[in-house]
Amino acid sequence: MDAAAADAASQSAGSAVGHGRGRRFDPDRRGRIIDAALDVIAEVGVAGASHRKIAARADVPLGSMTYHFADMDEVLRASFEKFADTIATRYEEWFLEPTTADEAHEAVVGLIHADLLASQRELVLTTELYTLAARKPEFRSLTSAWMARSRRALRRFFDEPTTHMLDALIEGLFIHAALDTTAPERARTVEAVRRIVTGRVP
Amino acid sequence: MDAAAADAASQSAGSAVGHGRGRRFDPDRRGRIIDAALDVIAEVGVAGASHRKIAARADVPLGSMTYHFADMDEVLRASFEKFADTIATRYEEWFLEPTTADEAHEAVVGLIHADLLASQRELVLTTELYTLAARKPEFRSLTSAWMARSRRALRRFFDEPTTHMLDALIEGLFIHAALDTTAPERARTVEAVRRIVTGRVP
Amino acid sequence: MDAAAADAASQSAGSAVGHGRGRRFDPDRRGRIIDAALDVIAEVGVAGASHRKIAARADVPLGSMTYHFADMDEVLRASFEKFADTIATRYEEWFLEPTTADEAHEAVVGLIHADLLASQRELVLTTELYTLAARKPEFRSLTSAWMARSRRALRRFFDEPTTHMLDALIEGLFIHAALDTTAPERARTVEAVRRIVTGRVP
């Protein structure tokens, strides 16, 4: 279907405009390549992603890949930049709603048990990014900035140290929920968050 | 190297004649391939690992790879099995020393700030395994078993729910310490652990 | 199941006899290899057949292949020898029944429209043998002997020249029936045989 669509497009473009060359104006081709890259990575991993697959998915000529991005690393960087931005934005929006610390507490629990856990795609992309960042320090600016935004969102409700602890706890609960074969218990999440949040004085 | 291995083999064979089914020349070739695979993965990632590279590193013929492992996935599975076992064992040993909850508390903090953080290799291998597990459920038995062993080690000192929370907190602190560009503060780790551990009653 | 069966067999042999070695008495191992080879060739062609596949199908150790047969060509030769013999025998039996030329005429038509056409396996093996014989003269002794037996069966009812013509006609009708996408018409077969058989004088 992708191929057929491409054919149809180039043919109709050819007959209508009489230009011979494929699509002339494609203002967001770069953006489409990035979206396609994330799709491909979600499906086959950074390990399995290739110029060809991404180009095919984006319905873009293969030569276009190296035209827009010097090499694969640049594709990865741009893609994960967008991914981290998307998730961080969602995170921020998630914490726009609550107004009290108690509501924020609820929101944190919900974050782990409702939202993120649901999406296989985002779990995979997140761990792929972590792997990249673990290996290549230049990707840590992405993870670092992402964490900073997460904490800023929490900071509205909690003091600075609590924010850090809570952010780490969320991370750990999320990872374990995702990679453990036994389902997490919500009550435990509630309690853990409570301990971090209210444990201020011994 | 081949020569050395062969020598060793023939010697051990010599000492225990008629042992029965011992491999003829290279008794631990499988094991050496696994070690080599972990080295290669640590260096270039699952994405960059290949039969060729692993075989070269293990100093075995290329054909030996698919003789010992049906396909790449089997190599990965065996390698990460060993890796997870190694780390889990170390974790257990780490918690053999403390005898009181307070000492255990210290040990937890030390775990994050002293030991694991130090090793780039282990950070990388851990995230690679997480990525694999995120994508392929069959790898989750590894991560799941690993987590179970970690919790069992903690269980000597803490009740069941606290064990779970603490384990998740450790995970999160570890990940954030590794992927954040700003160094973690030890005091915050101490305090976070304290809140989880002593937060038993509101 | 093949694997399971093999396991079970070797285990029970081991525990009952305490011999350690795999099956001791396997008087018709050669024959089983040949049968397996024909199965494999029918499935994946001479092109796709390999020692490994045949050994696996025969439930025989790989090393057993080169023990019983010097090389692949010998396997092929023995296998097609058996195949040609099987088919020729069936052919002979087919012509044991008719007693008059008219009945033989019927039998010829039935041969093409009922029997051989039905079996995909035999069609495939036949063409594989023809291909082998076309390329390697040493396989022509097989095809030649097969044809001779076919003609001898027909010779009971027809004179020598007619026998040759009829045999060729049967071959051609069979091939065309098999490789044409439009089904053959029985009436035409009947008429063709009639012309060959009764066309003795102009």
Add this chain to the structure above:
Amino acid sequence: MDAAAADAASQSAGSAVGHGRGRRFDPDRRGRIIDAALDVIAEVGVAGASHRKIAARADVPLGSMTYHFADMDEVLRASFEKFADTIATRYEEWFLEPTTADEAHEAVVGLIHADLLASQRELVLTTELYTLAARKPEFRSLTSAWMARSRRALRRFFDEPTTHMLDALIEGLFIHAALDTTAPERARTVEAVRRIVTGRVP
């Protein structure tokens, strides 16, 4: 046809520069690969043919093979398409000359005893194609179309049923002549054709 078109294209490209899409360096590379493939198949069979051998024979880089053909099956299909077309064309030309049924009768006999039999290469390629068609229905469109063209050539001289019978007889005589170790007798061929052709009334 491919070859002709390509030639025309490269010539016109030379005479009318800027024609647009002419291939850059090797206008009929695809065609040359096909020819090489037929050579290789004729020599070592479909079983022995490989990308490497064909590429070497065509003097093109190995990577060029999968660039022009998605996989080996596509190479085979294109090659046998060309082969069947070549032979069918020759067949048609062979029957362009005779004008009477008697001359056609002569031509049929000559076909078997003079022309096709002579060429080991064509015998081999023919049986290889039959083998392919026997196994894979998608190759039967080739054999089927080939037969249809043969019959059309005969149809000029004989009625429809006779055409079918004659075509099958030719096939059978050809196969048997090729795969029998005893040479066929021309007189018998003459007589067989006569019986089919003149056998109209009993």
Add this chain to the structure above:
DNA sequence: AATGAATGAGACTTCATTCAT
């Protein structure tokens, strides 16, 4: 007599990148 272990060669295929246009 028989076989499990082992391996180098080579199978098909995918790939990132170059190049001429």
Add this chain to the structure above:
DNA sequence: AATGAATGAAGTCTCATTCAT
């Protein structure tokens, strides 16, 4: 500015055969 064609390198995997037992 943009791209279709092309290719050498490397990918995974299968194979026939050898070898020590």
